[in-house]
Amino acid sequence: MIEVSGLVKTHGEGSTALRVLDGVELEVNAGEIVAVEGRSGSGKSTLLHLIGALDRADAGSIRLAGEHVDGRRERELSSLRRRLVGFVFQFFHLVSELSGEENVLLAARLPGAAPGAQQRARHLLAALELDGAEARLPHELSGGEQQRIAIARALVNDPPVVLADEPTGNLDPVSARIVLGMLRQIADEGRAVVIVTHEPEAMAAADRVLRLTDGRLR
């Protein structure tokens, strides 16, 4: 489902240039959770951003569900993100002016959203046991509730790939367990899930754990 080959990314220029990814190779199959760990600044989030087409690699190739990510124009990348990728962020990134339900429905109302996205959004809100949370604004929700809303938003277009950047980094242990359970369920539904994490519990929930060192996955 996810195929990464020879991925290179350098931050900065000239004497300050830092090659954070130096020929990363990665394959993630449908139904599999892969956890990527590493020290701060090792390039874990950068790898996730490149896989999710949020950033462009200097070299190498990425294929999601058989589609090439590299070498595409911004408009094509937007479409690809909408169809193939669901993101879950450490800081949730909910739109503070919208209620929980509206945050989920917003993704479903984007032009080009998958057919039935709005029904799926409502179904997800019910399935994620967010009773009452859907009507409240993000600052009125707990961290766990916000992350569940963010997961619902990530799934609303039924993407085959879910990328989670420190999904439990801002959660208490109980909420973290719920979120990890949800990610397991997402993978069991046939999606490829990549988690970037420092948390032992998150690594324990993964099928494989890879360490990013010196720009390579080991």
Place this chain on the structure above:
Amino acid sequence: MFGILAAATLLGATLTVGYGLRTGFARAATRADLPDVVARFDDRSRADVDRRVRALPGVQSRAYRFEVTGTRLGAAGGRTRDGAIEVVEGGRRGYAVITGRDVRGSAPEVVVERGLASAWHLHVGDRLFVGRIGDLRVAGIAVEPDNVAYPLATAAHVYLARSFLDETFGRDRTPRANVALVWLRDGASTATFLQQARATGYGLTGLRFLTRDGIGVQLDDAAGIVVALLGAVSLVGLLAAAVLLAAGAQADVQRRMESIGIQRAIGLPAAAVAGGWALAGLAVALPAGTAGIAIGAGLAYGPSEGLLSALNELAPGRALLGPLAVGLAGLGALVAGCTGWPAWRAARRPPVALLRGAELTGTRRVRRTGVPPGPLSLGVRLALTRRLRALTTVAVLAVTGSVLILMLALGSLLAQLRDDPGTVGKHYDLIINLPADQAAAVARVPGVLAAAPRYAVEAVDSFSLGEPLRVIAYPGDHARFEEAALTAGRRVRRDGEAEVGQGLADALGLNVGGTLAIALPNGRETRSRVVGIVRALDHDGRVVYVRAAPLLRADPDLASSVAVVLERGADVGAVRAAIEARTGATAKSPAAASSRDRRFLGTLSALVRVVAGIIAIVCLYALVQALGILAREQRATISVLRATGAGPATVGRVLAGAALAVALPAVAGALALETAVLGPAVTRLAAGYAELSLAPGAGQSLLLVAGFVALALAASAWVAATTARESIVSGLRSQ
């Protein structure tokens, strides 16, 4: 940067036009050495006049002219029968030669006024035909700011040396004069001089005085409307710039609250932090402001010079640099204040609060509506998050829009005055040079509703022979054919009554109930009782409407034309062809303004267009700035949208929603403001010429709506394109 550029452009244009108009008369009067008093009287021995003037108090110096009006002038560029020859002698002149040189000795040469030179494309060295004298070489071009310029003024002035006339026609042993130019000593009272002059003027007929101060006041009154209007527009632009700059700076400060906290934590004083922000603002403002002021001045200088030229005034030239420099300094101070103030407010907070990223101002959360938000409605919600800023932006756009629609209404009014005869009260559709007895035959042509003889004759007031006027007469009710707006009294109902134009009423001091004595070209006189005062643009309002019978009794040989009103829906071309076939004469459509008025109206239109264009730029700037601030504040939200698959077009729709959320209420506000306040105010100011409403029409209102929507979409596309170039990842990290 763009905002400062737009505000500076507006400022530059306003300063150029405003300073030029406000100081134009004083500049021209000083350069021309305009006398303090100009006395006009019927021809008299110069020695006799000089004896009287010498005896008056406070006279520093004096000069005399002999003015001959109604002279034929001609050149390759045009001809007129309204030439005024000013025969000048030694001493001070009272006019400034701006190109070439003055007349001198007995050379066969002439100095022409700038308006004439401009209208006929005359240059130094060209030949000008002067009636009864012949072809003369143009030696110079002059400005004499005692009246507006030809062709706005009826008479075209040329200056000849008496020594040349003496050489050509023989020396006059008792030279005569009809104009005296008097310069008073410093501190001498013009009022005292005039009082004495009237007392000693016994025996001088047709004596009239014109004072330098009086001319200045008259011209300042006219210029004051334009200056006040431009001042208001400029103030709006600067207000918009200040509000949006402050909002932008506040958003920047909010984003960099932590770094300000660090600066404060390591001991930097609050004033130093604010000063750093102010200097950063200045670094952007000075180049952008300089460029904007230069662009604005460049755009407005041409139309402004045209207007000054029509008013017989001089453009400021390099003297404009001073006010522009002051404007730039003011703009710099405004920008420094607007950028430094939020930083000052932030820096005065405890460093620990700053390090936690405290909100500089509170935001209001918008409660859910129950409607799932699409990109447009999300944009609306985001725009309304900061209600005070949204309201301020709406207010700025509403005021700017109201001035914009006022400009559109003014432009439309000027075009109507120039092109639509109905605007100035002419209801007839065709005019034909035919004897009066042909009117009945014309009336029988299919498509003609009514036809009547129309008499128009140039005459003068019997009591004040220097006052020209145009008499317009119809056998019956003239209102069916021509109907200038009535401002006092009533319409003419019978022979011996007259409606008098406001211009003539002002010149002769006529009121309803007064008597007007008209001296016709054949020397006969006809008297009428004034029953009404009308606003007429034609002939500077020096017109009289009377019944034809008394006029024909005084001059049975008066030439006439036939005025024709067509049936509603009749084809003008077909009727014209039918009339021409039947009578053999050429039928013409009436003109609204005379050719000399058209030039002035054209200049005003150009000025209004420049101002309207600049205001549209201000609107665009306000929207771009407001959206730019929104995009900066909502950078993380926009990045989340992009991360979830929203393309540049979707981001554009979000921003369009935000732009429309402020633009559409602003349109409503602008229309209300223009209808209730600006339109009526400017109508009152400009009511001297014509009774016309400046209320926005349906077309103009639709144009404003469409314009604002277009501006909102352009602004959102611009900001969306800028946002699309930013990294999604850095946007996400900004939260």
